[in-house]
Amino acid sequence: MEKTLFLILSAVAIIGALVTVTRKNPLGSAIGLIVTFVALSGLYFTSDAPFVGALQVLVYAGAIMVLVVFVIMLLNLPEGELEEEKIPPRSWALAFFSVVPLGFLCIAQILSTKFEDKEPVGEGFGSVKAVGQLLFGDYLLQFEVVSLLLLVAIVGAIVMAKKRL
Amino acid sequence: MQTQAYLVVATLIFLIGAMGFLIRRNILVLFMSIELMLNGAAMLFVTFSRQLRQMDGHVFVFFIIALAAAEAAVGLSILIAIFRLKHRVNVDELTELKG
Incomplete structure:
Protein backbone atom coordinates (compact mmCIF):
# COMPACT_ATOMS: atom_id res chain seq x y z
CA MET A 1 0.00 0.00 0.00
CA GLU A 2 2.68 2.45 1.04
CA LYS A 3 4.79 1.43 -1.94
CA THR A 4 1.92 2.00 -4.40
CA LEU A 5 1.26 5.41 -2.85
CA PHE A 6 4.95 6.30 -3.16
CA LEU A 7 5.07 5.20 -6.81
CA ILE A 8 1.95 7.19 -7.75
CA LEU A 9 3.06 10.34 -5.89
CA SER A 10 6.61 10.28 -7.24
CA ALA A 11 5.40 9.66 -10.80
CA VAL A 12 2.98 12.61 -10.51
CA VAL A 21 10.03 22.92 -17.90
CA THR A 22 8.56 21.93 -21.29
CA ARG A 23 5.40 24.06 -21.68
CA LYS A 24 5.62 27.04 -24.00
CA ASN A 25 2.92 28.94 -22.11
CA PRO A 26 4.06 29.95 -18.58
CA LEU A 27 0.54 29.33 -17.28
CA GLY A 28 0.84 25.65 -18.21
CA SER A 29 4.20 25.58 -16.43
CA ALA A 30 2.59 27.06 -13.32
CA ILE A 31 -0.15 24.40 -13.31
CA GLY A 32 2.49 21.65 -13.65
CA LEU A 33 4.43 23.21 -10.79
CA ILE A 34 1.33 23.23 -8.54
CA VAL A 35 0.77 19.52 -9.30
CA THR A 36 4.42 18.82 -8.39
CA PHE A 37 4.10 20.73 -5.12
CA VAL A 38 0.96 18.85 -4.08
CA ALA A 39 2.52 15.48 -4.94
CA LEU A 40 5.66 16.43 -2.99
CA SER A 41 3.48 17.34 -0.05
CA GLY A 42 2.05 13.80 -0.19
CA LEU A 43 5.59 12.42 -0.23
CA TYR A 44 6.37 14.49 2.88
CA PHE A 45 3.36 12.97 4.64
CA THR A 46 4.48 9.44 3.73
CA SER A 47 8.00 10.14 5.00
CA ASP A 48 6.77 11.15 8.47
CA ALA A 49 6.88 14.93 8.09
CA PRO A 50 3.24 16.06 8.48
CA PHE A 51 4.17 19.61 9.54
CA VAL A 52 6.35 20.16 6.50
CA GLY A 53 3.72 18.58 4.25
CA ALA A 54 1.05 20.96 5.52
CA LEU A 55 3.44 23.90 5.15
CA GLN A 56 4.17 22.84 1.56
CA VAL A 57 0.49 23.00 0.60
CA LEU A 58 -0.23 26.20 2.52
CA VAL A 59 2.79 28.30 1.56
CA TYR A 60 4.08 26.79 -1.69
CA ALA A 61 1.01 25.50 -3.52
CA GLY A 62 -1.10 28.20 -1.91
CA GLU A 81 6.47 36.63 -27.28
CA LEU A 82 5.65 32.98 -26.60
CA GLU A 83 6.41 31.80 -30.13
CA GLU A 84 9.89 33.19 -30.55
CA GLU A 85 11.68 31.35 -27.75
CA LYS A 86 14.75 30.11 -29.59
CA ILE A 87 17.14 27.92 -27.62
CA PRO A 88 20.75 28.43 -28.75
CA PRO A 89 22.86 25.25 -29.25
CA ARG A 90 25.29 26.34 -26.55
CA SER A 91 22.44 26.11 -24.02
CA TRP A 92 21.79 22.50 -24.98
CA ALA A 93 25.52 21.72 -24.79
CA LEU A 94 25.90 23.45 -21.42
CA ALA A 95 22.84 21.68 -20.00
CA PHE A 96 23.89 18.30 -21.37
CA PHE A 97 27.50 18.43 -20.22
CA SER A 98 26.69 19.77 -16.74
CA VAL A 99 23.38 18.21 -15.70
CA VAL A 100 23.80 14.70 -17.12
CA PRO A 101 27.17 13.95 -15.44
CA LEU A 102 25.90 15.51 -12.21
CA GLY A 103 22.79 13.33 -12.27
CA PHE A 104 24.80 10.24 -13.13
CA LEU A 105 27.19 10.85 -10.22
CA CYS A 106 24.41 11.62 -7.71
CA ILE A 107 22.22 8.65 -8.61
CA ALA A 108 25.14 6.20 -8.80
CA GLN A 109 26.27 7.39 -5.37
CA ILE A 110 22.77 7.05 -3.90
CA LEU A 111 22.27 3.55 -5.31
CA SER A 112 25.67 2.34 -4.11
CA THR A 113 25.16 3.59 -0.53
CA LYS A 114 23.70 1.16 1.98
CA GLU A 123 5.21 8.88 18.31
CA GLY A 124 4.95 12.53 17.28
CA PHE A 125 7.94 12.56 14.92
CA GLY A 126 7.64 15.58 12.65
CA SER A 127 4.47 16.83 14.32
CA VAL A 128 3.79 20.54 14.77
CA LYS A 129 4.61 20.29 18.48
CA ALA A 130 7.93 18.51 18.04
CA VAL A 131 9.17 20.71 15.17
CA GLY A 132 7.90 23.81 16.95
CA GLN A 133 9.84 22.97 20.10
CA LEU A 134 12.99 22.55 18.01
CA LEU A 135 12.28 25.75 16.06
CA PHE A 136 11.74 27.90 19.15
CA GLY A 137 14.48 26.16 21.13
CA ASP A 138 17.70 25.37 19.29
CA TYR A 139 16.87 27.46 16.20
CA LEU A 140 15.36 30.54 17.85
CA LEU A 141 18.01 32.98 16.56
CA GLN A 142 17.74 31.64 13.01
CA PHE A 143 13.94 31.92 13.22
CA GLU A 144 14.23 35.58 14.15
CA VAL A 145 16.69 36.19 11.30
CA VAL A 146 14.11 34.68 8.92
CA SER A 147 11.58 37.27 10.09
CA LEU A 148 14.14 39.98 9.26
CA LEU A 149 14.65 38.41 5.81
CA LEU A 150 10.91 38.51 5.14
CA LEU A 151 10.74 42.16 6.24
CA VAL A 152 13.57 43.06 3.83
CA ALA A 153 11.80 41.11 1.07
CA ILE A 154 8.56 43.04 1.65
CA VAL A 155 10.40 46.39 1.47
CA GLY A 156 12.35 45.25 -1.61
CA ALA A 157 9.23 44.07 -3.40
CA ILE A 158 7.43 47.36 -2.79
CA VAL A 159 10.42 49.44 -3.91
CA MET A 160 10.89 47.35 -7.06
CA ALA A 161 7.27 47.29 -8.16
CA LYS A 162 6.55 50.98 -7.51
CA LYS A 163 6.18 53.19 -10.55
CA ARG A 164 8.45 55.88 -9.13
CA LEU A 165 10.34 56.21 -5.86
CA MET B 1 15.50 0.75 0.14
CA GLN B 2 12.83 3.32 0.98
CA THR B 3 15.40 6.06 1.68
CA GLN B 4 17.12 5.38 -1.62
CA ALA B 5 13.86 5.66 -3.58
CA TYR B 6 13.04 9.01 -1.95
CA LEU B 7 16.55 10.30 -2.60
CA VAL B 8 16.36 9.32 -6.28
CA VAL B 9 13.02 11.15 -6.69
CA ALA B 10 14.42 14.26 -4.99
CA THR B 11 17.54 14.18 -7.18
CA LEU B 12 15.45 13.77 -10.34
CA ILE B 13 13.30 16.77 -9.44
CA PHE B 14 16.42 18.86 -8.77
CA LEU B 15 17.96 17.78 -12.09
CA ILE B 16 14.80 18.56 -14.07
CA GLY B 17 14.79 22.00 -12.47
CA ALA B 18 18.47 22.54 -13.32
CA MET B 19 17.90 21.37 -16.90
CA GLY B 20 14.95 23.74 -17.29
CA PHE B 21 16.95 26.62 -15.85
CA LEU B 22 19.79 26.12 -18.33
CA ILE B 23 17.67 25.46 -21.43
CA ARG B 24 14.61 27.71 -21.21
CA ARG B 25 14.69 31.41 -22.13
CA ASN B 26 11.40 32.64 -20.64
CA ILE B 27 12.16 34.42 -17.37
CA LEU B 28 8.94 33.16 -15.74
CA VAL B 29 9.86 29.54 -16.48
CA LEU B 30 13.39 30.15 -15.16
CA PHE B 31 11.82 31.38 -11.94
CA MET B 32 9.69 28.24 -11.67
CA SER B 33 12.73 26.05 -12.37
CA ILE B 34 14.44 27.62 -9.35
CA GLU B 35 11.40 26.69 -7.26
CA LEU B 36 11.72 23.10 -8.52
CA MET B 37 15.38 22.96 -7.48
CA LEU B 38 14.54 24.34 -4.03
CA ASN B 39 11.89 21.64 -3.66
CA GLY B 40 14.32 18.89 -4.62
CA ALA B 41 16.69 20.12 -1.92
CA ALA B 42 13.86 20.27 0.63
CA MET B 43 12.88 16.70 -0.20
CA LEU B 44 16.48 15.59 0.47
CA PHE B 45 16.37 17.29 3.88
CA VAL B 46 13.12 15.52 4.83
CA THR B 47 14.41 12.13 3.65
CA PHE B 48 17.66 12.35 5.60
CA SER B 49 15.73 13.68 8.58
CA ARG B 50 13.75 10.45 8.60
CA GLN B 51 16.81 8.28 7.99
CA LEU B 52 18.76 9.87 10.88
CA ARG B 53 15.70 10.10 13.19
CA GLN B 54 16.38 13.81 13.83
CA MET B 55 13.93 16.61 13.10
CA ASP B 56 16.52 19.29 12.30
CA GLY B 57 15.88 18.67 8.61
CA HIS B 58 12.24 19.72 9.03
CA VAL B 59 13.38 23.04 10.52
CA PHE B 60 15.65 23.56 7.53
CA VAL B 61 12.73 22.91 5.16
CA PHE B 62 10.82 25.58 7.07
CA PHE B 63 13.70 27.99 6.36
CA ILE B 64 13.80 26.94 2.68
CA ILE B 65 10.08 27.67 2.31
CA ALA B 66 10.47 31.08 3.99
CA LEU B 67 13.39 31.84 1.66
CA ALA B 68 11.37 30.77 -1.39
CA ALA B 69 8.54 33.07 -0.34
CA ALA B 70 10.94 36.03 0.01
CA GLU B 71 12.54 35.17 -3.32
CA ALA B 72 9.14 34.94 -5.03
CA ALA B 73 8.10 38.37 -3.74
CA VAL B 74 11.31 40.17 -4.76
CA GLY B 75 11.85 38.20 -8.00
CA LEU B 76 8.34 38.73 -9.30
CA SER B 77 8.37 42.45 -8.50
CA ILE B 78 11.69 42.80 -10.39
CA LEU B 79 10.05 40.90 -13.24
CA ILE B 80 7.08 43.30 -13.29
CA ALA B 81 9.47 46.27 -13.30
CA ILE B 82 11.46 44.80 -16.22
CA PHE B 83 8.32 43.99 -18.18
CA ARG B 84 6.95 47.49 -17.65
CA LEU B 85 10.20 48.92 -19.04
CA LYS B 86 10.95 46.54 -21.94
CA HIS B 87 7.80 44.47 -22.66
CA ARG B 88 10.02 41.40 -23.01
CA VAL B 89 10.34 38.19 -20.97
CA ASN B 90 13.12 36.55 -23.01
CA VAL B 91 16.37 36.62 -21.02
CA ASP B 92 18.51 36.82 -24.18
CA GLU B 93 16.98 40.21 -24.96
CA LEU B 94 17.50 41.60 -21.45
CA THR B 95 21.16 42.61 -21.65
CA GLU B 96 21.20 46.01 -19.91
CA LEU B 97 23.62 44.83 -17.22
CA LYS B 98 26.10 43.39 -19.71
CA GLY B 99 29.40 45.27 -19.44
Whole structure:
Protein backbone atom coordinates (compact mmCIF):
# COMPACT_ATOMS: atom_id res chain seq x y z
CA MET A 1 0.00 0.00 0.00
CA GLU A 2 2.68 2.45 1.04
CA LYS A 3 4.79 1.43 -1.94
CA THR A 4 1.92 2.00 -4.40
CA LEU A 5 1.26 5.41 -2.85
CA PHE A 6 4.95 6.30 -3.16
CA LEU A 7 5.07 5.20 -6.81
CA ILE A 8 1.95 7.19 -7.75
CA LEU A 9 3.06 10.34 -5.89
CA SER A 10 6.61 10.28 -7.24
CA ALA A 11 5.40 9.66 -10.80
CA VAL A 12 2.98 12.61 -10.51
CA ALA A 13 5.74 14.81 -9.06
CA ILE A 14 8.22 14.00 -11.84
CA ILE A 15 5.64 14.34 -14.62
CA GLY A 16 4.57 17.69 -13.15
CA ALA A 17 8.20 18.82 -13.10
CA LEU A 18 8.66 17.78 -16.74
CA VAL A 19 5.47 19.66 -17.70
CA THR A 20 6.83 22.72 -15.87
CA VAL A 21 10.03 22.92 -17.90
CA THR A 22 8.56 21.93 -21.29
CA ARG A 23 5.40 24.06 -21.68
CA LYS A 24 5.62 27.04 -24.00
CA ASN A 25 2.92 28.94 -22.11
CA PRO A 26 4.06 29.95 -18.58
CA LEU A 27 0.54 29.33 -17.28
CA GLY A 28 0.84 25.65 -18.21
CA SER A 29 4.20 25.58 -16.43
CA ALA A 30 2.59 27.06 -13.32
CA ILE A 31 -0.15 24.40 -13.31
CA GLY A 32 2.49 21.65 -13.65
CA LEU A 33 4.43 23.21 -10.79
CA ILE A 34 1.33 23.23 -8.54
CA VAL A 35 0.77 19.52 -9.30
CA THR A 36 4.42 18.82 -8.39
CA PHE A 37 4.10 20.73 -5.12
CA VAL A 38 0.96 18.85 -4.08
CA ALA A 39 2.52 15.48 -4.94
CA LEU A 40 5.66 16.43 -2.99
CA SER A 41 3.48 17.34 -0.05
CA GLY A 42 2.05 13.80 -0.19
CA LEU A 43 5.59 12.42 -0.23
CA TYR A 44 6.37 14.49 2.88
CA PHE A 45 3.36 12.97 4.64
CA THR A 46 4.48 9.44 3.73
CA SER A 47 8.00 10.14 5.00
CA ASP A 48 6.77 11.15 8.47
CA ALA A 49 6.88 14.93 8.09
CA PRO A 50 3.24 16.06 8.48
CA PHE A 51 4.17 19.61 9.54
CA VAL A 52 6.35 20.16 6.50
CA GLY A 53 3.72 18.58 4.25
CA ALA A 54 1.05 20.96 5.52
CA LEU A 55 3.44 23.90 5.15
CA GLN A 56 4.17 22.84 1.56
CA VAL A 57 0.49 23.00 0.60
CA LEU A 58 -0.23 26.20 2.52
CA VAL A 59 2.79 28.30 1.56
CA TYR A 60 4.08 26.79 -1.69
CA ALA A 61 1.01 25.50 -3.52
CA GLY A 62 -1.10 28.20 -1.91
CA ALA A 63 0.65 31.51 -1.41
CA ILE A 64 3.68 31.40 -3.73
CA MET A 65 1.89 29.85 -6.69
CA VAL A 66 -1.05 32.25 -6.35
CA LEU A 67 1.49 35.07 -6.60
CA VAL A 68 3.14 33.48 -9.68
CA VAL A 69 -0.17 32.86 -11.47
CA PHE A 70 -1.28 36.39 -10.56
CA VAL A 71 1.88 37.86 -12.13
CA ILE A 72 1.52 35.71 -15.26
CA MET A 73 -2.05 36.94 -15.69
CA LEU A 74 -1.00 40.53 -14.93
CA LEU A 75 1.77 40.55 -17.54
CA ASN A 76 -0.68 39.23 -20.17
CA LEU A 77 2.11 38.18 -22.55
CA PRO A 78 1.55 38.92 -26.24
CA GLU A 79 1.22 35.82 -28.45
CA GLY A 80 4.37 36.57 -30.42
CA GLU A 81 6.47 36.63 -27.28
CA LEU A 82 5.65 32.98 -26.60
CA GLU A 83 6.41 31.80 -30.13
CA GLU A 84 9.89 33.19 -30.55
CA GLU A 85 11.68 31.35 -27.75
CA LYS A 86 14.75 30.11 -29.59
CA ILE A 87 17.14 27.92 -27.62
CA PRO A 88 20.75 28.43 -28.75
CA PRO A 89 22.86 25.25 -29.25
CA ARG A 90 25.29 26.34 -26.55
CA SER A 91 22.44 26.11 -24.02
CA TRP A 92 21.79 22.50 -24.98
CA ALA A 93 25.52 21.72 -24.79
CA LEU A 94 25.90 23.45 -21.42
CA ALA A 95 22.84 21.68 -20.00
CA PHE A 96 23.89 18.30 -21.37
CA PHE A 97 27.50 18.43 -20.22
CA SER A 98 26.69 19.77 -16.74
CA VAL A 99 23.38 18.21 -15.70
CA VAL A 100 23.80 14.70 -17.12
CA PRO A 101 27.17 13.95 -15.44
CA LEU A 102 25.90 15.51 -12.21
CA GLY A 103 22.79 13.33 -12.27
CA PHE A 104 24.80 10.24 -13.13
CA LEU A 105 27.19 10.85 -10.22
CA CYS A 106 24.41 11.62 -7.71
CA ILE A 107 22.22 8.65 -8.61
CA ALA A 108 25.14 6.20 -8.80
CA GLN A 109 26.27 7.39 -5.37
CA ILE A 110 22.77 7.05 -3.90
CA LEU A 111 22.27 3.55 -5.31
CA SER A 112 25.67 2.34 -4.11
CA THR A 113 25.16 3.59 -0.53
CA LYS A 114 23.70 1.16 1.98
CA PHE A 115 21.13 2.85 4.25
CA GLU A 116 20.35 0.70 7.29
CA ASP A 117 16.67 0.15 7.94
CA LYS A 118 15.71 1.34 11.38
CA GLU A 119 12.67 0.69 13.53
CA PRO A 120 9.56 2.84 12.85
CA VAL A 121 9.83 6.47 13.99
CA GLY A 122 8.57 7.32 17.45
CA GLU A 123 5.21 8.88 18.31
CA GLY A 124 4.95 12.53 17.28
CA PHE A 125 7.94 12.56 14.92
CA GLY A 126 7.64 15.58 12.65
CA SER A 127 4.47 16.83 14.32
CA VAL A 128 3.79 20.54 14.77
CA LYS A 129 4.61 20.29 18.48
CA ALA A 130 7.93 18.51 18.04
CA VAL A 131 9.17 20.71 15.17
CA GLY A 132 7.90 23.81 16.95
CA GLN A 133 9.84 22.97 20.10
CA LEU A 134 12.99 22.55 18.01
CA LEU A 135 12.28 25.75 16.06
CA PHE A 136 11.74 27.90 19.15
CA GLY A 137 14.48 26.16 21.13
CA ASP A 138 17.70 25.37 19.29
CA TYR A 139 16.87 27.46 16.20
CA LEU A 140 15.36 30.54 17.85
CA LEU A 141 18.01 32.98 16.56
CA GLN A 142 17.74 31.64 13.01
CA PHE A 143 13.94 31.92 13.22
CA GLU A 144 14.23 35.58 14.15
CA VAL A 145 16.69 36.19 11.30
CA VAL A 146 14.11 34.68 8.92
CA SER A 147 11.58 37.27 10.09
CA LEU A 148 14.14 39.98 9.26
CA LEU A 149 14.65 38.41 5.81
CA LEU A 150 10.91 38.51 5.14
CA LEU A 151 10.74 42.16 6.24
CA VAL A 152 13.57 43.06 3.83
CA ALA A 153 11.80 41.11 1.07
CA ILE A 154 8.56 43.04 1.65
CA VAL A 155 10.40 46.39 1.47
CA GLY A 156 12.35 45.25 -1.61
CA ALA A 157 9.23 44.07 -3.40
CA ILE A 158 7.43 47.36 -2.79
CA VAL A 159 10.42 49.44 -3.91
CA MET A 160 10.89 47.35 -7.06
CA ALA A 161 7.27 47.29 -8.16
CA LYS A 162 6.55 50.98 -7.51
CA LYS A 163 6.18 53.19 -10.55
CA ARG A 164 8.45 55.88 -9.13
CA LEU A 165 10.34 56.21 -5.86
CA MET B 1 15.50 0.75 0.14
CA GLN B 2 12.83 3.32 0.98
CA THR B 3 15.40 6.06 1.68
CA GLN B 4 17.12 5.38 -1.62
CA ALA B 5 13.86 5.66 -3.58
CA TYR B 6 13.04 9.01 -1.95
CA LEU B 7 16.55 10.30 -2.60
CA VAL B 8 16.36 9.32 -6.28
CA VAL B 9 13.02 11.15 -6.69
CA ALA B 10 14.42 14.26 -4.99
CA THR B 11 17.54 14.18 -7.18
CA LEU B 12 15.45 13.77 -10.34
CA ILE B 13 13.30 16.77 -9.44
CA PHE B 14 16.42 18.86 -8.77
CA LEU B 15 17.96 17.78 -12.09
CA ILE B 16 14.80 18.56 -14.07
CA GLY B 17 14.79 22.00 -12.47
CA ALA B 18 18.47 22.54 -13.32
CA MET B 19 17.90 21.37 -16.90
CA GLY B 20 14.95 23.74 -17.29
CA PHE B 21 16.95 26.62 -15.85
CA LEU B 22 19.79 26.12 -18.33
CA ILE B 23 17.67 25.46 -21.43
CA ARG B 24 14.61 27.71 -21.21
CA ARG B 25 14.69 31.41 -22.13
CA ASN B 26 11.40 32.64 -20.64
CA ILE B 27 12.16 34.42 -17.37
CA LEU B 28 8.94 33.16 -15.74
CA VAL B 29 9.86 29.54 -16.48
CA LEU B 30 13.39 30.15 -15.16
CA PHE B 31 11.82 31.38 -11.94
CA MET B 32 9.69 28.24 -11.67
CA SER B 33 12.73 26.05 -12.37
CA ILE B 34 14.44 27.62 -9.35
CA GLU B 35 11.40 26.69 -7.26
CA LEU B 36 11.72 23.10 -8.52
CA MET B 37 15.38 22.96 -7.48
CA LEU B 38 14.54 24.34 -4.03
CA ASN B 39 11.89 21.64 -3.66
CA GLY B 40 14.32 18.89 -4.62
CA ALA B 41 16.69 20.12 -1.92
CA ALA B 42 13.86 20.27 0.63
CA MET B 43 12.88 16.70 -0.20
CA LEU B 44 16.48 15.59 0.47
CA PHE B 45 16.37 17.29 3.88
CA VAL B 46 13.12 15.52 4.83
CA THR B 47 14.41 12.13 3.65
CA PHE B 48 17.66 12.35 5.60
CA SER B 49 15.73 13.68 8.58
CA ARG B 50 13.75 10.45 8.60
CA GLN B 51 16.81 8.28 7.99
CA LEU B 52 18.76 9.87 10.88
CA ARG B 53 15.70 10.10 13.19
CA GLN B 54 16.38 13.81 13.83
CA MET B 55 13.93 16.61 13.10
CA ASP B 56 16.52 19.29 12.30
CA GLY B 57 15.88 18.67 8.61
CA HIS B 58 12.24 19.72 9.03
CA VAL B 59 13.38 23.04 10.52
CA PHE B 60 15.65 23.56 7.53
CA VAL B 61 12.73 22.91 5.16
CA PHE B 62 10.82 25.58 7.07
CA PHE B 63 13.70 27.99 6.36
CA ILE B 64 13.80 26.94 2.68
CA ILE B 65 10.08 27.67 2.31
CA ALA B 66 10.47 31.08 3.99
CA LEU B 67 13.39 31.84 1.66
CA ALA B 68 11.37 30.77 -1.39
CA ALA B 69 8.54 33.07 -0.34
CA ALA B 70 10.94 36.03 0.01
CA GLU B 71 12.54 35.17 -3.32
CA ALA B 72 9.14 34.94 -5.03
CA ALA B 73 8.10 38.37 -3.74
CA VAL B 74 11.31 40.17 -4.76
CA GLY B 75 11.85 38.20 -8.00
CA LEU B 76 8.34 38.73 -9.30
CA SER B 77 8.37 42.45 -8.50
CA ILE B 78 11.69 42.80 -10.39
CA LEU B 79 10.05 40.90 -13.24
CA ILE B 80 7.08 43.30 -13.29
CA ALA B 81 9.47 46.27 -13.30
CA ILE B 82 11.46 44.80 -16.22
CA PHE B 83 8.32 43.99 -18.18
CA ARG B 84 6.95 47.49 -17.65
CA LEU B 85 10.20 48.92 -19.04
CA LYS B 86 10.95 46.54 -21.94
CA HIS B 87 7.80 44.47 -22.66
CA ARG B 88 10.02 41.40 -23.01
CA VAL B 89 10.34 38.19 -20.97
CA ASN B 90 13.12 36.55 -23.01
CA VAL B 91 16.37 36.62 -21.02
CA ASP B 92 18.51 36.82 -24.18
CA GLU B 93 16.98 40.21 -24.96
CA LEU B 94 17.50 41.60 -21.45
CA THR B 95 21.16 42.61 -21.65
CA GLU B 96 21.20 46.01 -19.91
CA LEU B 97 23.62 44.83 -17.22
CA LYS B 98 26.10 43.39 -19.71
CA GLY B 99 29.40 45.27 -19.44
